Amino acid sequence: MxxxxxxxxxxxxxxxxxxxxxxxxxxxxxxxxxxxxxxxxxxxxxxxxxxxxxxxxxxxxxxxxxxxxxxxxxxxxxASISRLKFVHAKSLMTPIDTHIAQHGELSADAPSVAPDASLDELISVAIHWDGAIAVVEQGQRVGAVDRVSIMQGIQGHGGAK
Structure with a gap:
């Protein structure tokens, strides 16, 4: 077409x-x-x-x-594209093992999102939560997204670590 x-x-x-x-x-x-x-x-x-x-x-x-x-x-x-709707948690997250090695375990009460959660959704969660956000797939924590990663996603930097 x-x-x-x-x-x-x-x-x-x-x-x-x-x-x-x-x-x-x-x-x-x-x-x-x-x-x-x-x-x-x-x-x-x-x-x-x-x-x-x-x-x-x-x-x-x-x-x-x-x-x-x-x-x-x-x-x-x-450069001028808004990343809020199509950049997803899976591209911003740090794998859970790497996050644990660098920062320790995620808080037990950390909010969670699916790997396909949009940057917009991550911002909404981060407004109310200071720590890393768990990325959960099939009931398992597979990654973590922190505020720095969210900000880098807004700017167009970062990506999976």
Whole structure:
């Protein structure tokens, strides 16, 4: 699909994107979606390829593209993107063993989030909790996210340690 939403007004564009994502889930089909709108690519894409001068510079998930740009071009390309909704705990967390070795055990009453908790969700938890936040998957603590990691995620630095 070559820029199928580019000529639409913002409301209709968003509705069409929602319908496209619903249809993609239902049909379980891969679609190559070409766009110059990085917000659109991040919103609907599972994997994104950034091109420059006809060559692919980086391929990755939206999270990887924004938090781990391959070079200065990609970093400049994603610099204005809000990370609040698509950067997730899994990309900011320190593995639990590393956290314990560096800082000791997490508090027993530490709040927990899923690995796919957004940066926005992490900020909401951190507003009310001073310590590290547990990242829990299938009932097990797999990582920890502290305020420094959250701030680095907002700035576009950091990533899994």
């Amino acid at each position: 070559d820029e199928p939403c580019s000529a639409l007004d913002p409301l209709i564009r968003r509705q069409l994107q929602d319908q496209f994502m619903d249809l993609s889930r239902l049909m379980k089909k891969t679609t190559l979606f070409i766009t110059h709108d990085l917000d659109e690519a991040i919103r609907i894409g599972h994997r994104i390829a950034i091109m420059k001068d006809g060559e692919i510079i980086q391929i990755g998930t939206p999270d990887e593209i924004v938090t781990q740009p391959a070079d200065d071009y990609v970093a400049d390309f994603v």
